[in-house]
Amino acid sequence: xxxxxxxxAWLRVxxxxxRTALGVLGVTAIGALLFDMLLLSNGLLVSFRERLDxxxxxxxxxxxxxxxIAGPAIEPxxxxxxxxxxxPAVSAVQRVSLEAAxxxxxxxxxxVTVAGVDLAAPVPWTILRGEMPAAGDTPSGLxxxxxxxQQLGVDAGSSISLRGRCGSESAPLPLxxxxxxxxxxxxxxxxxxxxxxxxxxxxxxxxxxxxxxADMLLVRSAAGGADAAAAAIREAAPSLYVVTNAQLVExxxxxxxxxxxxxxxxxxxxxxxxGLLLVAVLLTVxxxxxxxxxxxxxxxxxxxxxxxxxxxxxSLLLIGIGGAAAVPIGALLSMWLDAILRSLPGIPADAxxxxxxxxxxxxxxxxxxxxxxxxALYPMRLVASLPVAAxxxxxxxx
Amino acid sequence: MSTPVVEARDVTRTFAMRxxxxxxxxxxxxxxxxxxxxxxxxxSGCGKSTLLHLLGCVDAPTDGRVFVDGADxxxxxxxxxxxxxxxxxxxxxxxxxLLPMLTAAENVELPQAEAGVAGPERRQRTRxxxxxxxxxxxxxxxxxxxxxxxxxxxxxxxxxxNRPSLLLADxxxxxxxxxxxAQIVSLFDRLNADxxxxxxxxxxxxxxxxxxxxxxxxxxxxxxxxxxxx
Numbered sequence: 229x230x231x232x233x234x235x236x237a238w239l240r241v242x243x244x245x246x247r248t249a250l251g252v253l254g255v256t257a258i259g260a261l262l263f264d265m266l267l268l269s270n271g272l273l274v275s276f277r278e279r280l281d282x283x284x285x286x287x288x289x290x291x292x293x294x295x296x297i298a299g300p301a302i303e304p305x306x307x308x309x310x311x312x313x314x315x316p317a318v319s320a321v322q323r324v325s326l327e328a329a330x331x332x333x334x335x336x337x338x339x340v341t342v343a344g345v346d347l348a349a350p351v352p353w354t355i356l357r358g359e360m361p362a363a364g365d366t367p368s369g370l371x372x373x374x375x376x377x378q379q380l381g382v383d384a385g386s387s388i389s390l391r392g393r394c395g396s397e398s399a400p401l402p403l404x405x406x407x408x409x410x411x412x413x414x415x416x417x418x419x420x421x422x423x424x425x426x427x428x429x430x431x432x433x434x435x436x437x438x439x440x441x442a443d444m445l446l447v448r449s450a451a452g453g454a455d456a457a458a459a460a461i462r463e464a465a466p467s468l469y470v471v472t473n474a475q476l477v478e479x480x481x482x483x484x485x486x487x488x489x490x491x492x493x494x495x496x497x498x499x500x501x502x503g504l505l506l507v508a509v510l511l512t513v514x515x516x517x518x519x520x521x522x523x524x525x526x527x528x529x530x531x532x533x534x535x536x537x538x539x540x541x542x543s544l545l546l547i548g549i550g551g552a553a554a555v556p557i558g559a560l561l562s563m564w565l566d567a568i569l570r571s572l573p574g575i576p577a578d579a580x581x582x583x584x585x586x587x588x589x590x591x592x593x594x595x596x597x598x599x600x601x602x603x604a605l606y607p608m609r610l611v612a613s614l615p616v617a618a619x620x621x622x623x624x625x626x
Numbered sequence: 627m628s629t630p631v632v633e634a635r636d637v638t639r640t641f642a643m644r645x646x647x648x649x650x651x652x653x654x655x656x657x658x659x660x661x662x663x664x665x666x667x668x669x670s671g672c673g674k675s676t677l678l679h680l681l682g683c684v685d686a687p688t689d690g691r692v693f694v695d696g697a698d699x700x701x702x703x704x705x706x707x708x709x710x711x712x713x714x715x716x717x718x719x720x721x722x723x724l725l726p727m728l729t730a731a732e733n734v735e736l737p738q739a740e741a742g743v744a745g746p747e748r749r750q751r752t753r754x755x756x757x758x759x760x761x762x763x764x765x766x767x768x769x770x771x772x773x774x775x776x777x778x779x780x781x782x783x784x785x786x787x788n789r790p791s792l793l794l795a796d797x798x799x800x801x802x803x804x805x806x807x808a809q810i811v812s813l814f815d816r817l818n819a820d821x822x823x824x825x826x827x828x829x830x831x832x833x834x835x836x837x838x839x840x841x842x843x844x845x846x847x848x849x850x851x852x853x854x855x856x
Contacts, residue, residue, distance in 0.1 A: 232739060239727040524723030527684045528737050528784070529712025531705050617685035620796070621675055623721060 229534055230541070237541035244514065248546065251510045255550025255596075256557060258503035262496060263558030263592050264565065264582065269492035271566075271583040273481050279578055280473040283352040283414045285322065285446035286454040288476065289461060293469045301325070305442035308465060309346070312447065317460040319450040322349045323442035325430055329423075331380060332389035332402035340376060340421045342390065343413075344430025352446060353424065358384025358409030361426070368429035369408035373422040377410045384409055390423075394434035403433040418570070418577045500599055507546055507603035511539060515607045522611055523619035536608045543604035544597070551596035558592075559584055629696040630657040631792045631823040632681045637690030639676050639846075650676040652846040653690070660791065663818040664825045665837035673846040674827040675796055681825060682715050682794045683707045695791065712741050716785030716822075718795035722777040724769040730780045731756065731765040737787040755783040759813060775806035782813060786822070793817060795826045799833055811836045 241248045280286075289312070291300035302308060305323050313321050323346050331338040345351055347363045353371060361369020370388060372380075382388055389402040405425060413422045431439045449457035454472040461470045471479070481489070515522070522535055562582035569581045639651040651673045658664055658681070666674045679685040680692055683699050684707075691700045694710060702710065711717075724733045731752050738748040756762050759779040769777055778798060785793055795814070799807030811833050818824045818838075826833055834840055842850035 239725075243727040520721065521723055521725065524717070524719055525725075526708070527682065527711065527717045527719075528740075529708050529710075529715075529788075530740055531708040533705070534740070617676070617679035620679070620684070620719065623719075 229537060233534065233537035233541045234545075236538050237545050240514075240538070240542055241545050247510060247514060251507060251546040252550040252553070254506045255503055255547050256553040258499055258506065259547075259551045259554025259592070259596060260558035260561055262499045262503070262595065263554055263588065264562045265492045265496040265499060266588040266592055266595075267558070267562050267582040267584060269489050269496070270585065270588065271581050272485055272488060272579070273477060274583040274585060275578075275580040276480055277473065277477045279414055279576065280476060282578075283446070284350060285320075285352065285448050286473045287447035287449060287458050287461065288471050288473075289445035289447060289465070290443070290469045290471075293471075301441040301443055302445065302468065304440040305445075306440050308468075309442075309445060311464055312445065312461055315457070315460045315464060317450050317452045317457040318447055320350050320448040322346060322351065322446040323427060324444045324446060325427060325442050327430060327434055328393040329390040329433060330393060332391045334380065338376075338379065338421060339393070340390065340423050342392075342430060342433070343422070343424040344427040345424055347426045350448065351424070353411040353413045355409045355411045358407070361406075361408035363426050363428070365406065365408070365426075367404050367406050368425050368432075370405040370429075371409045371411045371424045372407055373413050373416055373420065374410055375416075375419065376421045376423060377407070379421065382407050390433055392430075392433040392435065394436075403429065405429065414578070415576045416578075417574045419573055496595075500595060503547070503596075504599045504603045507543055507600070508606055510546070511543055511604060511607040512610065514542070515539060515610050519614065519619050520623035522614060523616045523623065526614065526616045527620060532612050535611050535614075539608045539611050540601070540604045543600045543607075547596050547600035547603065551593065554596075555589060555592065630659050630693070631662075631695060632825075633657040633693040634677070634680060634687075635691045635693070637677075637680055637687040637692060639673070639680060639685065640688045649846050651680070651687070654846070654848050655690075656841065656848060656851065658792065658823050658825055660821065660823055661818070662823045662825075662839055663814065663837045664823075664839045664841060665834040666825065666827045666841045666843060667829070667834050668843035668849075670829075672843040674843055676846075677843070678794050678796055678825065678827050681792075682717060683711055684717075712737060713788050714790050714792065716782075716788075716790040716793040718778070718781050718785050718793065718798045720797035720800040722769070722774075722781045722801075724777055724780055724784070726769050729766050729768055730761060730772065730776075730783075733769070733780055734783045734787055737784060741788050743788075751787065752783075755786055756780075758786075759783045773806075774802050775809060778802060778806075778810050779813065782810070782817075786817070791823060793822050793824045795824070795828075797828055797830075798826060799828065799830050804832070808832065 291302050309321050309323050312318055325344040327342050329340050329342045331340060347361055377383060384407055386407040387404060388407055389404050391402040416422050431437050447457060458470045458472050525535060566580055566582040634654055634656050636653050636655050637651055638653055641648045641650055654677060666677060668674055680687055686700060691698055694714060699710060734752045734755055735748050738751060756765050759782055761776060761779055764772060764776060799810055814824050815836060828834055840852045841848055
């Protein structure tokens with residue numbers, strides 16, 4: 229029965245090319261927006277997860293569950309780093325301190341975020357030009373991001389002076405550093421000025437050479453995985469906040485990203501409703517134009533279920549064709565929208581708002597099919613409740 | 627005496643309207659036998675079409691009973707009545723109601739496909755039917771490419787697709803000119819001669835004259851029945 233109903237529906241949509249084109253175009257436009265909402269609802273999370281994983285570390289240790297900048301520092305850091313390194317579940321540990329500094333002797337004021345790290349441990353950035361500095365370099369080596377290199381006109385081998393702006397511990401004297409490399413830093417905004425040096429050099433720049441503190445520890449787990457490493461660290465340092473990448477993504481989705489999800493949820497619902505309304509109206513008009521034909525088919529012996537199946541298949545066809553066309557169009561639209569959003573200031577250069585996933589395609593298809601069923605409900609009811617004899621009488625009377 | 631193809635026993639059909647109930651049929655009884663060719667005549671609104679719809683099981687009586695091949699169909703569920711119509715009753719309408727997106731052959735195949743007739747048998751039967759109504763050459767034409775008379779002949783072929791024992795026609799010549807109408811009536815005559823019971827509701831005196839039995843209706847009642855002509 230479904231096969232015949234589908235063939236009929238196909239012939240019917242071909243019979244009215246204007247109506248079909250209108251319906252398919254409308255569904256395509258609405259479906260493309262719906263698809264973009266689905267990409268948006270999960271895109272930042274997917275992008276965030278990818279960025280975290282790309283850094284090469286899968287566990288983070290902080291003083292508290294506050295943001296890194298706002299949270300208490302980890303002190304003394306060296307002993308803790310050594311203790312964590314000894315854990316069998318851990319493969320590598322990197323300590324990170326973040327401070328602000330001004331570029332000294334430059335015509336325009338330049339505020340730079342400087343990371344102090346253990347140069348002997350794995351680092352989260354990717355070197356583009358130059359070489360990785362060593363801990364004992366004199367003057368200390370500095371890695372700068374592309375933006376900073378471009379704005380100051382420096383490259384590997386250049387010299388640079390930074391004056392620390394480290395809260396109350398501001399160093400009165402600038403610190404001379406040698407640019408060892410230009411690199412891409414994870415989570416850098418496109419307009420960010422970022423640099424990294426040794427933890428000792430950073431402490432010196434801040435006027436506290438003997439300080440032993442870190443804002444965050446980045447940990448690479450051993451074969452047992454991130455959860456095992458996190459559990460071992462929690463046991464070794466119960467007062468610290470230990471979080472895996474997966475937990476961070478989950479928290480981000482639940483708290484920081486919840487507004488995005490709500491927004492896209494509302495827009496998805498509204499979009500779907502309009503698509504449903506469009507197809508329901510088209511089908512209702514079509515059914516109303518064919519009442520005599522439908523009554524005659526019923527008189528010839530087609531069952532109520534059979535004519536209802538015809539309407540349902542017609543809805544499936546209109547939404548199916550439009551929905552399928554919506555995916556590539558939505559994907560193109562999302563690339564354009566993503567480029568607009570990524571150009572906003574403060575957005576990490578490698579972050580994406582719209583990320584194409586197979587899951588989004590599946591959810592889109594499911595929503596469109598559910599929409600087709602919902603859109604067909606009223607016209608199917610019209611057909612089901614059609615009084616055959618009265619309709620035939622009316623058709624002859626008109 | 628053989629079982630009538632269709633029989634109405636004291637049927638009444640009342641429509642509830644805002645202005646009050648309308649009695650379309652009042653205590654009508656009639657029986658149509660296997661070889662009958664019956665015309666139902668009367669002024670507009672006298673209940674002819676309502677009677678045809680009751681005999682054809684597309685409507686149910688408010689009171690009374692309808693029997694098809696001896697079986698009471700008054701209490702049948704909608705799906706069972708649909709099945710009965712599909713296999714035992716053929717309908718021909720004034721406005722043909724051919725599906726415009728299907729060819730003549732496909733229109734004739736439609737009820738057979740719904741009845742589950744296999745493809746080769748269906749196509750063979752369709753060829754025979756189109757030949758029977760003189761439209762073999764028009765099998766692949768769509769309704770928009772056919773004249774009114776041709777469309778009605780396709781509609782008759784469609785009505786005969788599942789070999790019904792009863793053919794019901796509601797004003798089958800209403801949209802046709804006189805000479806085309808006469809061709810349709812002679813086709814009914816031939817059908818009847820081949821063994822199908824035919825009931826035609828008509829305003830057309832020529833059609834009525836061709837039938838072997840004429841039922842006159844007025845105000846929802848049968849006022850005259852010429853009886854079986856065979």
